[in-house]
Every structure is written in structure tokens, then in C-alpha cells.
Amino acid sequence: MFKRVLIANRGEIAVRVIRACREMAIESVTVFSDVDRKALHVRKADYAYHIGPATASESYLNVEKILDVAHRSGAEAVHPGYGFLSENANFARACRDAGVKFVGPSPESMEMMGSKTRARQNMKRAGVPFVPGSERGLDLDAMERLAEQIGYPIMLKAAAGGGGKGMRLVSSASELHSAYENARSEAQRAFGDNEVYIEKYIANPRHVEMQIFGDEHGNVVYLGERECSVQRRHQKVLEESPSPIVDDEMRRRMGEIAVRVGKAANYFNAGTVEFLVDQQRNFYFLEMNTRLQVEHPVTEFVTGLDLVHLQMHIAAGERLPFKQEDISLRGHAIECRIYAEDPDNNYFPSPGQITRLISPSGPGIRRDSGMYEGWTVPIEYDPLLAKLVGYGEDREQAINRLLRALYEYFVGGIKTNVSLFRRILKDPDFRAGNIDTGFLDRLLTKPSNETDVRRPIIAAIGAAIFATTEPQTTLPGATLAVPVNGSPPPPEPASNWRRTARADAVRER
Ligand code: MV4
Numbered sequence: 001m002f003k004r005v006l007i008a009n010r011g012e013i014a015v016r017v018i019r020a021c022r023e024m025a026i027e028s029v030t031v032f033s034d035v036d037r038k039a040l041h042v043r044k045a046d047y048a049y050h051i052g053p054a055t056a057s058e059s060y061l062n063v064e065k066i067l068d069v070a071h072r073s074g075a076e077a078v079h080p081g082y083g084f085l086s087e088n089a090n091f092a093r094a095c096r097d098a099g100v101k102f103v104g105p106s107p108e109s110m111e112m113m114g115s116k117t118r119a120r121q122n123m124k125r126a127g128v129p130f131v132p133g134s135e136r137g138l139d140l141d142a143m144e145r146l147a148e149q150i151g152y153p154i155m156l157k158a159a160a161g162g163g164g165k166g167m168r169l170v171s172s173a174s175e176l177h178s179a180y181e182n183a184r185s186e187a188q189r190a191f192g193d194n195e196v197y198i199e200k201y202i203a204n205p206r207h208v209e210m211q212i213f214g215d216e217h218g219n220v221v222y223l224g225e226r227e228c229s230v231q232r233r234h235q236k237v238l239e240e241s242p243s244p245i246v247d248d249e250m251r252r253r254m255g256e257i258a259v260r261v262g263k264a265a266n267y268f269n270a271g272t273v274e275f276l277v278d279q280q281r282n283f284y285f286l287e288m289n290t291r292l293q294v295e296h297p298v299t300e301f302v303t304g305l306d307l308v309h310l311q312m313h314i315a316a317g318e319r320l321p322f323k324q325e326d327i328s329l330r331g332h333a334i335e336c337r338i339y340a341e342d343p344d345n346n347y348f349p350s351p352g353q354i355t356r357l358i359s360p361s362g363p364g365i366r367r368d369s370g371m372y373e374g375w376t377v378p379i380e381y382d383p384l385l386a387k388l389v390g391y392g393e394d395r396e397q398a399i400n401r402l403l404r405a406l407y408e409y410f411v412g413g414i415k416t417n418v419s420l421f422r423r424i425l426k427d428p429d430f431r432a433g434n435i436d437t438g439f440l441d442r443l444l445t446k447p448s449n450e451t452d453v454r455r456p457i458i459a460a461i462g463a464a465i466f467a468t469t470e471p472q473t474t475l476p477g478a479t480l481a482v483p484v485n486g487s488p489p490p491p492e493p494a495s496n497w498r499r500t501a502r503a504d505a506v507r508e509r
Helices: 011-023 040-044 063-073 089-098 107-114 116-125 140-150 173-191 248-264 296-303 307-315 395-408 418-426 439-445 455-469 496-506
Strands: 004-007 027-033 047-052 077-079 154-158 168-170 196-200 206-214 220-232 235-241 269-277 283-289 332-339 356-358 365-369 384-392 410-412
Touching: 004 011, 004 063, 011 027, 011 040, 011 307, 011 365, 011 384, 027 040, 027 063, 047 063, 063 089, 077 307, 089 107, 107 116, 107 283, 116 196, 116 248, 116 283, 140 154, 140 173, 140 196, 154 173, 168 173, 173 196, 206 248, 206 283, 206 307, 220 248, 220 296, 220 439, 235 296, 235 418, 248 269, 248 283, 269 307, 296 307, 296 332, 296 365, 296 384, 332 395, 365 395, 384 395, 395 418, 418 439
Parallel strands: 004 027, 004 077, 027 047
Antiparallel strands: 154 168, 154 196, 206 220, 206 269, 220 235, 235 332, 269 283, 332 384, 356 410, 365 384
16 A cells, blocks of 8 residues: 555645555545645645645646655656546646556546537447447538438537536527537637537436446456535535435446446546436436546445545556445535635625534534635635435434534634525425436525515624624633622623523524
């Protein structure tokens, strides 16, 4: 096993990987930019190196600087986390050339999945069902003919795209020409590649993804699915495992197809195969993510595995320590992504100093966080602060534990989306498992307690009481100085319990 690993990331995922390193007696090396000097990952790591200004291209995305730290620190491997360099095949290749092990798949696998048309060609050969359409970029003539054949509405997608960038919905033949020109120029600007292909449009799909894991000896297994339909503007908000619509039989079919995808890509380490699921529960390969994902904790809960430990063992050349039949799923896990964003201002990013932080815990709760009281959330990066994950024997227990934990959560000084999860988890459609990729937009157009006009007044009263009762300034049992003029001693300070109960009572519900 490695003795020292460089973590080329920041925030909660860097902390997550540091924790795994500590458990495995691996020394952790981290990097930080100017605005991250006081970040939690810097405090928790064994070593931390300054790599430059806040601008990611000059710090967390800078291959030379990251590899320079790997050499100077003596790290034998690099864990990329998610985002930043995690899906950059050139970085994985540069690591290989520099003799530093990349904790992830091969650059060749990453390249295959980086182009959606290349992925579709390979999946066709491997017999994987994907959304009907073209396997390569088309010119306008060919596009018009295929669109007629498939039938409108259709979607145009950029081959180099992903995560919703460079997509166009086309409802009729008359719209195709201009949509095609727009999609091409947008793709050229965004990705430096104007290849555009066509897919049949799936209305109100669900987004379900399958976790896979491969070793460097050709073995690939699946570790169950995650339901990721609760999203807004292609940003996931809440994920769960298992999916409420996937039964054992569908899981086995989807899992076997995901393994076929992995094998067709000579895939190793952690990967995720994304599917679109239509209203008849047909599912289609969409794309593959060649990294550990934000939402991996829900899979860890239901499988009982530690995916980061597993990543390290696989990167060290070991074989998968289990076979498919050894994997069993138990219970239900749901993850809430806590973002620094303002629910009253269209979920706009809300950076700033965290002046007060009260964090939940208790039965079935896991919190992966990159924040602490007193820390200032920088504006330069993704506003994800923490992930709150609830586990239960069944979905209802997971929901109830999460709701309880969300009521315990208090983040002061900045705005967060904590209140949004209280709405989602109480929503009858959500509780019934009736969710698709349009669920959250529909929920946000419904009126809620959160838009009550009395809210600012209630909040102001609550804040005033909170400010005078928290934090505690007098030790319990301590008597205040008795004035010399002989007036009666001041009343006993309220007990800790009473202060806390008062503070709780005035916080928004
Ligand atoms: C689609 C689709 C409907 N039909 N493709 C959006 C993100 C990108 N990875 C794929 N996306 C979609 N592709 C066809 N042929 C609907 C979406 C889509 C979506 C997919 C997954 C998760 C959330 C989504 C939200 C809106 C649209």
C-alpha cells in the first residue's frame, strides 16, 4: 500500500479522502490556493502545500504545479476527488509519465467516455441499450433525414458535452435548422469541438445511475443504483439508494449492462454508468462518469463498503476483494447536498463567514463537511458546503432521521439551502417516490411556509433571542459578582438545557 498520497482537491471531498488515508495509515498531502489557507482540508491533512492564486487554472487545475508537489512531497499516488482534474485524461497520462499512480481509471477509458459519440459507438458494439439516435456527428442533411425517421421531438447534443451543456430540444422540423446552427456554435465555443449528434427525446425521464468498480485484472462488479432525479438546472440536490422504482430484477439487468459498459471500456477503479429511465421504466445508457462521485456515501451506506479504501487498494494493483454474489444491499440512504446559496434569492450563491455552526449527528446520520465555525466560504469555487446523509432500515426511516437531523442543523452568517430539504422530505410526491427530473422545479413553483410573509419578522425575533442566549457567556453554577451596595444577588443563570431549548424553539421549523 502507498505510504503517502497527494489529494488534488479541496473542501469536503479532500477531507473525505484524508479520513480514508488516516484509517489506512497513509500520510495525506494536500494543496491549497490563496483563499484556502484556512480551509478544513489544510488543517486536517498531514502536509499542505500552497500552489497559487484562487483561479483554478493557476492552482487546483494546474497539472505542473500538482505534479511538482507530488515530487517534492514524495507522494506515490494522486487522488483527484471529483471535479477539477478528476476526469482529465491528459492529467492521468501526465501522472503515468511522471511515475505517480493516478487513483482512478486509465487515460484511455477516460478518453472513450469523454466523447459521447465515441462512447455510443463502443456501446453499440458491446450491445448496450442507448437512447435511439446517431452514433456520430451529422451534417444538417443527414440530421433532417434521421430526425424524420426517429420522429419529433428530438434532442441535439454536443459530442464533447455532458451534464446538460450544449443540448437543444427540437419540437418540429421547422426548428431543426436554426437549433442545429446554434448547437454547433455553442459547442465550438464551450468545448472547442462542434460535433453534434441526435437523440430521440425522452419526456420527463428519471436519472438513475449504477455504481461500478473494476480492478486492474479485468474484474468488474456493480454496487447498486442511485436515484438522482431531484435536481435543478443539471445540479443534483438530493440522491438516494436504492431508487424507489428499481426492483431486484431491474437492478440485476441494469447492473449487468453497467458491467458490460465497464468491460467494453477496460475500466478499472470507481465509475458510474448513467441511465435515463422513461415512464415505462425502460432504461437507456446516457454517459459514464469516470470518477468517484459526490453522492458515493449513499452507496457506502447500503453496501457497507468504503469506496475510497477500495479505490486505494485497486490503485495499488490489488484484486477486488469480493465477487458480485458477495454484494448485498441493506436499508436505504438519502443524501442532501448542503449548498451556500440563498433560497430567497433564486438559490444564488451566498458566500461569507460562518459565524455560528450547530451540526447534527445521532442514529443513522453521516455528515461529510468542509466547513467549520469561523471559516469564510470563498466565492471562487463550488458552493457545496457539506453532505448530510441519512440511513434507515427502509426509506421512511431514512427520511424521518434526515428530517430530524435537518432540524438540528444551524448554519449562521451565510444563507444555505437547508430549508429546501425540509420541503422536499415532507412533500407527499417525494414520500411516495414519485420523482422525475422535473420534480424539483414543480415543487419550487408551489407555495410553501418558506414564502410566508411573516417569515422575516419571525426570523428577526428569533435572531434577537438567539443572539442573547447563544453563545453562553456564564458558566453553569457560577454566581455573578454581588454588587457592594447590598442589592439582592442576580437570579441564577438559566441552565444549559433551558438555553438550548429556547434557542431551538425560536429557530425556523
Ligand atoms: C436527455 C433528456 C431527454 N431525452 N436526452 C441532461 C443532462 C445530460 N447528461 C442529459 N440530459 C438529458 N438528456 C434525451 N434523449 C433529458 C435530459 C435531462 C436530464 C437528464 C438527467 C438528469 C437531469 C436532467 C434534467 C433535464 C433534462
